[in-house]
Amino acid sequence: MHAEDLLLMSKMHLDQAEVFLSSSSTTSLSLFEGELDNYEMAQSGGLGFRGIKDGRIGYSYSESLDASVYPELINDVLSSLEVMEEKEELFDGKISYPQVNKKELIPANPDDVLKSLQKLEKLILESPQIAKVPGIYYQEIVSSTRIHNTLGLSKTQESGAGILYAMAAAEKEGEMYTGKGVRIFYDFSCVDLEDLAREIIEDTLSCLGAQSIPSGDYRVFIDKEAFDSLLGSFSSIFNAELVQKGLSLLKGKVGERIASEKVNLVMAPLDERAPLASSFDGEGYPTQNFNLIEKGILKSFYHNLATAKKEGVTSTGNASRSYRGKVGLSPNFLVLEEGEKSEKELIASMDKGVHITELMGFHSGLNPTSGDFSLPASGYYIEGGKRIHPVNQILLSGNFFTLLEDILELSSEISSESLSSRTPGALIDKLSIGGK
Amino acid sequence: MIQSTARRVLEAALSGGADFAEIFLENRKNNSLQFLGGEMRSAISGRDYGLGLRLIKDLKSVYSYTNDTSEENLLAMARKSAKVLQGEKRHQILNFDVKKPKNLNFIKCNPGDYSLKDKEGALRQAYAAAMAYDDLISQASISFMDWDQEVVIINSQGLWVEDRRIRSRFAVSAVADYEGEKQTGFMGPGASMGMELLEKYPPEEIAKEAARIAVTMAKAGYAPSGEMPVVMDKGFGGVLFHEACGHSLEASSVAKKNSVFADKLMDQIASEKVTAIDDGTLPGEWGTTTVDDEGTPTRRNVLIEKGILKSFLVDNLNGKRMNMQTTGSARRESYRYEPTSRMNNTFIAPGEDLFDEMISTTQSGLYAKSLGGGSVNPITGEFNFSVMEGYLIEEGKITKPVRGASLIGKGHEILMKIDAVSGDFALAEGMCGASSGSIPASLGQPQVRISSLKIGGRNAR
Numbered sequence: 001m002h003a004e005d006l007l008l009m010s011k012m013h014l015d016q017a018e019v020f021l022s023s024s025s026t027t028s029l030s031l032f033e034g035e036l037d038n039y040e041m042a043q044s045g046g047l048g049f050r051g052i053k054d055g056r057i058g059y060s061y062s063e064s065l066d067a068s069v070y071p072e073l074i075n076d077v078l079s080s081l082e083v084m085e086e087k088e089e090l091f092d093g094k095i096s097y098p099q100v101n102k103k104e105l106i107p108a109n110p111d112d113v114l115k116s117l118q119k120l121e122k123l124i125l126e127s128p129q130i131a132k133v134p135g136i137y138y139q140e141i142v143s144s145t146r147i148h149n150t151l152g153l154s155k156t157q158e159s160g161a162g163i164l165y166a167m168a169a170a171e172k173e174g175e176m177y178t179g180k181g182v183r184i185f186y187d188f189s190c191v192d193l194e195d196l197a198r199e200i201i202e203d204t205l206s207c208l209g210a211q212s213i214p215s216g217d218y219r220v221f222i223d224k225e226a227f228d229s230l231l232g233s234f235s236s237i238f239n240a241e242l243v244q245k246g247l248s249l250l251k252g253k254v255g256e257r258i259a260s261e262k263v264n265l266v267m268a269p270l271d272e273r274a275p276l277a278s279s280f281d282g283e284g285y286p287t288q289n290f291n292l293i294e295k296g297i298l299k300s301f302y303h304n305l306a307t308a309k310k311e312g313v314t315s316t317g318n319a320s321r322s323y324r325g326k327v328g329l330s331p332n333f334l335v336l337e338e339g340e341k342s343e344k345e346l347i348a349s350m351d352k353g354v355h356i357t358e359l360m361g362f363h364s365g366l367n368p369t370s371g372d373f374s375l376p377a378s379g380y381y382i383e384g385g386k387r388i389h390p391v392n393q394i395l396l397s398g399n400f401f402t403l404l405e406d407i408l409e410l411s412s413e414i415s416s417e418s419l420s421s422r423t424p425g426a427l428i429d430k431l432s433i434g435g436k
Numbered sequence: 437m438i439q440s441t442a443r444r445v446l447e448a449a450l451s452g453g454a455d456f457a458e459i460f461l462e463n464r465k466n467n468s469l470q471f472l473g474g475e476m477r478s479a480i481s482g483r484d485y486g487l488g489l490r491l492i493k494d495l496k497s498v499y500s501y502t503n504d505t506s507e508e509n510l511l512a513m514a515r516k517s518a519k520v521l522q523g524e525k526r527h528q529i530l531n532f533d534v535k536k537p538k539n540l541n542f543i544k545c546n547p548g549d550y551s552l553k554d555k556e557g558a559l560r561q562a563y564a565a566a567m568a569y570d571d572l573i574s575q576a577s578i579s580f581m582d583w584d585q586e587v588v589i590i591n592s593q594g595l596w597v598e599d600r601r602i603r604s605r606f607a608v609s610a611v612a613d614y615e616g617e618k619q620t621g622f623m624g625p626g627a628s629m630g631m632e633l634l635e636k637y638p639p640e641e642i643a644k645e646a647a648r649i650a651v652t653m654a655k656a657g658y659a660p661s662g663e664m665p666v667v668m669d670k671g672f673g674g675v676l677f678h679e680a681c682g683h684s685l686e687a688s689s690v691a692k693k694n695s696v697f698a699d700k701l702m703d704q705i706a707s708e709k710v711t712a713i714d715d716g717t718l719p720g721e722w723g724t725t726t727v728d729d730e731g732t733p734t735r736r737n738v739l740i741e742k743g744i745l746k747s748f749l750v751d752n753l754n755g756k757r758m759n760m761q762t763t764g765s766a767r768r769e770s771y772r773y774e775p776t777s778r779m780n781n782t783f784i785a786p787g788e789d790l791f792d793e794m795i796s797t798t799q800s801g802l803y804a805k806s807l808g809g810g811s812v813n814p815i816t817g818e819f820n821f822s823v824m825e826g827y828l829i830e831e832g833k834i835t836k837p838v839r840g841a842s843l844i845g846k847g848h849e850i851l852m853k854i855d856a857v858s859g860d861f862a863l864a865e866g867m868c869g870a871s872s873g874s875i876p877a878s879l880g881q882p883q884v885r886i887s888s889l890k891i892g893g894r895n896a897r
Binding site: 039040042043045046058059069072076080085110134135176177212215245325326360361376392393394398 | 463466469472473475476477478479480481482483484485486495496497498499500501502503504516517520551552553556574575611613616617618619620659661662663692693694696772774808809810811813815816817818820821822839840841842844845846869890891892893894
């Protein structure tokens with residue numbers, strides 16, 4: 001596929017046009033009971049096409065990259081722009097771009113990977129209390145993006161990362177308990193398998209005999225990885241399009257206090273910890289670091305070209321794009337800045353409370369429009385600053401906007417298992433727990 | 437795809453000693469529209485196209501996929517996959533028996549014959565109906581999507597099956613603002629139908645129902661928290677069985693004994709009131725396909741009969757590990773996914789209890805009227821799902837509406853606690869996500885009462 005040919009051909013039908021090409025190559029291995037279970041390798045992608053005619057924008061896409069699909073792509077854009085009413089402009093790229101700290105994924109030899117997965121399984125099973133390892137999964141992904149348009153924009157970007165995930169299961173009194181561990185890496189040979197195995201064993205065994213607790217309001221410490229997932233699930237409350245369309249309760253609140261003064265939230269795509277760093281966004285606009293919340297005060301929303309224009313500001317470089325869909329908005333790396341006290345100190349400070357280590361059910365148990373959440377959780381019951389017993393079969397419920405105000409402290413440790421954010425653990429004054 | 441190419445690709449695939457090789461070729465046209473805030477936010481047509489190649493040797497599988505279906509690329513991909521198995525060629529390819537089974541779904545008005553412009557009116561009507569429903573409605577998002585998926589499944593044992601899956605879905609999400617808070621309501625019917633979907637489910641009706649839920653929830657109080665009896669409404673109430681049991685009966689987890697129900701065949705795993713079925717053959721239903729994604733005809737599988745576990749949902753590869761035949765349950769989102777056993781249209785069959793009696797004999801509980809999605813850990817049996825619209829049951833009567841909350845339990849405990857099943861049955865539609873991607877699946881049931889479930893509201897009782 002030559003993007004230039006399609007752009008040239010579209011000149012007869014469209015005033016402006018843009019080709020967005022994305023492709024990825026993945027290698028995955030999984031292990032079950034000492035044997036290779038599944039090996040997957042793939043190279044695939046697609047072409048997103050958008051064009052402007054008489055001021056109207058239209059979209060189409062194809063995964064078939066044969067030149068025979070050009071007429072269909074152009075026809076589909078013409079029928080799309082007859083109907084679409086969004087005001088969008090293409091970007092010409094005449095601007096300076098930031099330097100990003102690019103990390104290269106070093107591909108591992110599949111035979112070596114298999115041996116490592118076998119070793120990891122063995123290390124986990126060395127603990128006599130572990131009943132089985134339900135699965136170990138390894139994946140390398142390298143993806144590339146290219147944007148070309150008739151205004152002269154031409155950008156290319158490649159990024160890659162690897163992920164290793166393993167589970168373990170143990171039994172106590174007829175009930176099964178599971179634990180897991182994750183590592184994100186660029187060089188698989190640097191992953192410490194002993195350390196990961198220890199973590200998985202600890203995660204599995206520490207919940208043995210877990211029980212529910214009576215329903216009520218509790219002081220809660222949410223672990224960094226769980227809080228990272230929770231924050232990520234509500235990040236669309238800062239999405240300028242949703243704000244403008246009345247789908248975020250933060251509308252009209254820039255400059256107001258919306259969170260505890262301990263909260264500093266930064267959009268940080270240029271942070272060196274960002275695994276999938278890019279110097280430009282889905283519209284080809286430069287990415288940048290900026291504050292969303294500073295000492296509890298809402299400073300900004302995140303924008304693309306269209307939402308920025310509506311508000312009379314400049315884009316923050318948060319246009320998201322997949323070849324299948326229209327330009328939207330997404331965070332490109334969120335960092336909630338860490339606090340001063342350690343997890344240990346914060347947990348020890350709880351007289352009676354719950355230390356939440358895992359939250360689940362994110363796709364159905366929360367609603368960013370209302371801010372409400374009700375999520376299955378597990379962790380430990382704490383009394384006098386000490387772990388009393390493991391807890392499961394409870395639901396943690398509340399409202400995210402209220403939670404932001406109720407943050408008492410953030411931990412000095414920060415999460416590391418997510419591709420999209422970094423978050424400390426959070427001590428929350430009060431949340432509802434549904435249990436016995 | 438021409439037979440000689442398929443033969444050469446499968447030959448190359450078997451060259452490393454695989455027992456079995458399979459091609460899944462997909463060509464799918466998607467159309468989608470979204471109307472939001474008084475404007476057509478997007479209207480996009482596009483084509484998915486690609487080929488997945490699976491090799492099986494013993495219990496190992498090697499999967500690869502590509503968008504480039506030139507013979508040269510496919511042969512290179514097949515050889516590279518074969519090399520992973522590090523063996524010598526052992527099997528021959530049987531002659532292809534080309535089949536194009538009669539489609540179980542009858543499409544009256546193929547959505548592909550209608551332009552985006554033709555579809556626009558329905559979205560505008562629904563938007564107007566939602567906004568006009570009540571002064572509290574502040575926003576509505578309307579979407580309509582349809583697709584036409586053509587697949588060819590070819591394997592080294594001579595199978596050559598062609599199938600076509602056309603589906604349409606219309607969805608409305610409404611937002612109500614009340615006293616500085618926002619609440620939402622959702623309705624999203626879908627079917628293996630064309631434009632006639634909109635006759636069965638008129639857009640204004642869908643919009644009014646979504647708006648009604650949003651307004652009711654805006655004025656509602658918090659749900660209770662703690663353990664109590666729950667009456668699940670018919671239709672989407674089937675999410676309870678889907679999560680608490682359905683996933684744990686899929687060979688995907690049973691074959692490796694990663695399920696609380698492994699080794700439980702012919703045991704009583706549910707109360708005698710429960711008969712549960714997965715049926716991929718119901719004409720026009722959202723989860724129906726004529727053949728599964730390994731080319732096996734779908735069928736009606738009785739999973740639980742009067743509480744006794746009768747069958748799992750099995751695909752070919754997991755069936756090999758379990759020494760069981762496929763049940764026609766192999767599914768995948770697209771060529772990007774290796775197939776595995778999944779649900780099609782899964783439901784609890786009608787019983788003999790009366791809904792009114794279920795309510796009147798409940799002293800204090802929750803009536804779950806509209807439901808959201810959920811998830812499960814099949815190893816521990818722990819599941820969750822969300823209630824979007826609930827009502828308190830107080831002294832045998834449905835009383836105040838309460839806002840959404842999640843419900844949890846363990847599948848192997850909850851199934852035994854189903855103590856009433858009504859005769860008033862319905863199916864509903866959802867997207868189900870698992871290892872082989874996001875697929876359309878129907879779920880259903882009559883009204884059902886569970887004697888005790890844990891609810892995560894914000895009012896401790």
